[in-house]
Amino acid sequence: MLINEVTNPDQVELGPLAREIRGTQSLSTIAGLVKKHFPMTNIQIHKKPDLESGSMNIGAHYDPDEDEEGGIPIHIDLFFSDKDNDELEWTKQGRKFFLYKLKDVMKHELLHMKQHRARDFHPGRDGYDNRSLEYEYMTRPDEIEAYAMNIADELTRHVGKEDALTLLRMAKKTAQFKTEIGHFLSPDLLAYFSLFDYDASHPVIKRLLKKIYIYLKR
Numbered sequence: 001m002l003i004n005e006v007t008n009p010d011q012v013e014l015g016p017l018a019r020e021i022r023g024t025q026s027l028s029t030i031a032g033l034v035k036k037h038f039p040m041t042n043i044q045i046h047k048k049p050d051l052e053s054g055s056m057n058i059g060a061h062y063d064p065d066e067d068e069e070g071g072i073p074i075h076i077d078l079f080f081s082d083k084d085n086d087e088l089e090w091t092k093q094g095r096k097f098f099l100y101k102l103k104d105v106m107k108h109e110l111l112h113m114k115q116h117r118a119r120d121f122h123p124g125r126d127g128y129d130n131r132s133l134e135y136e137y138m139t140r141p142d143e144i145e146a147y148a149m150n151i152a153d154e155l156t157r158h159v160g161k162e163d164a165l166t167l168l169r170m171a172k173k174t175a176q177f178k179t180e181i182g183h184f185l186s187p188d189l190l191a192y193f194s195l196f197d198y199d200a201s202h203p204v205i206k207r208l209l210k211k212i213y214i215y216l217k218r
Contacts (some may be wrong), residue, residue: 148211
């Protein structure tokens with residue numbers, strides 16, 4: 001399978017890219033490598049004052065209009081601290097974080113691509129909650145589906161599928177669990193519970209947990 005044939009979240013494979021992420025590399029080199037292995041993306045580098053030295057993050061969005069018109073449909077933003085220079089020395093932990101985060105955002109946006117293509121690029125249903133843009137966004141059926149997939153991956157990555165199912169049964173507590181190095185076990189699960197006041201009976205949370213369960217049982 002050619003990498004430019006990747007249109008399904010289940011097809012995301014980072015092995016070839018992982019073999020090239022090593023040593024000390026410039027930020028432009030890193031962006032070029034991501035583009036090389038995921039040519040359906042546009043990559044932008046951002047230097048952020050609110051990131052601590054040595055920190056990084058990744059964001060992305062899918063553009064259905066670009067996709068429908070045959071353009072580049074996925075846009076990836078690479079965030080680095082403005083306290084650092086334009087070269088990054090990869091640590092084992094930093095490399096792992098980068099690759100997992102990239103895989104998560106790629107799967108998320110590819111799922112949106114799949115959703116929109118299945119609807120002939122209709123935008124889909126609005127969110128259930130109009131209190132603010134954030135509530136509207138996080139309650140859209142497309143987003144609940146995509147974040148449920150990401151949460152299932154986050155939990156499985158740390159504890160395996162069987163233990164992830166156990167953690168899902170106490171999701172309110174699980175949302176606040178941290179790894180040995182102090183990172184949240186599932187930042188996306190935490191985001192949803194924080195937004196809805198840790199109310200496991202809230203209809204949006206119930207929909208989310210049901211979707212996570214379905215992904216874990218696949």
